Amino acid sequence: MILKEADLVRWGEEVGRSVKPPVFIGLRGELGAGKSVLARAIASGAGVERPMPSPTFNLLFRYPAREEVQVVHLDLYRLRDPEELWELGWEELGSDGEIVLVEWPERAGPHLPEHRWDIRLTPPEPGSKLRIVEVVREGSPPHLTGFPVTIESVT
Numbered sequence: 001m002i003l004k005e006a007d008l009v010r011w012g013e014e015v016g017r018s019v020k021p022p023v024f025i026g027l028r029g030e031l032g033a034g035k036s037v038l039a040r041a042i043a044s045g046a047g048v049e050r051p052m053p054s055p056t057f058n059l060l061f062r063y064p065a066r067e068e069v070q071v072v073h074l075d076l077y078r079l080r081d082p083e084e085l086w087e088l089g090w091e092e093l094g095s096d097g098e099i100v101l102v103e104w105p106e107r108a109g110p111h112l113p114e115h116r117w118d119i120r121l122t123p124p125e126p127g128s129k130l131r132i133v134e135v136v137r138e139g140s141p142p143h144l145t146g147f148p149v150t151i152e153s154v155t
């Protein structure tokens with residue numbers, strides 16, 4: 001699907017409201033693609049009320065959401081070494097009640113969880129206010145609502 005920002009936010013909020021944690025969602029796309037916009041929308045739908053600064057330097061922020069749910073927001077852009085993942089508590093992520101949102105998941109390479117969603121945002125052309133949204137299922141993550149077509153990973 002191709003969405004303008006307001007519709008991407010509306011979809012993200014619906015995802016956050018309806019998804020059953022634990023779930024791991026990778027947010028892919030170039031700088032400025034809208035990964036943080038979507039992360040905030042999903043978190044807001046899940047019940048996060050605080051502002052969500054970009055975890056660019058801290059790499060990880062954790063927020064209380066609706067009852068028994070926590071949103072964990074990571075931005076791995078500045079990850080230099082997979083060793084840093086262990087310092088972040090990477091192996092414990094995705095425990096009960098956690099909605100884990102990871103920008104630049106490709107930086108974690110082979111350490112990404114087997115069961116996850118990957119959402120890729122791409123402007124159809126430079127400077128566009130629209131984003132092509134592709135949702136890829138890896139393994140068997142919990143159901144995501146509101147998306148017309150899901151691409152099954154072929155790997």
Ligand SMILES: Nc1ncnc2c1ncn2[C@@H]1O[C@H](COP(=O)(O)OP(=O)(O)OP(=O)(O)O)[C@@H](O)[C@H]1O
Nearest residue numbers: 003004005008031032033034035036037129130131
């Ligand atoms: N259709 C759209 N969906 C999402 N964002 C859009 C859209 N159109 C324009 N934008 C703008 O693009 C920018 C996206 O910024 P955002 O911080 O979410 O990017 P990002 O992918 O997280 O980048 P980074 O890799 O630097 O973290 C925002 O300024 C937003 O207003």
Ligand SMILES: [Mg+2]
Nearest residue numbers: 035036054103
């Ligand atoms: Mg971002």
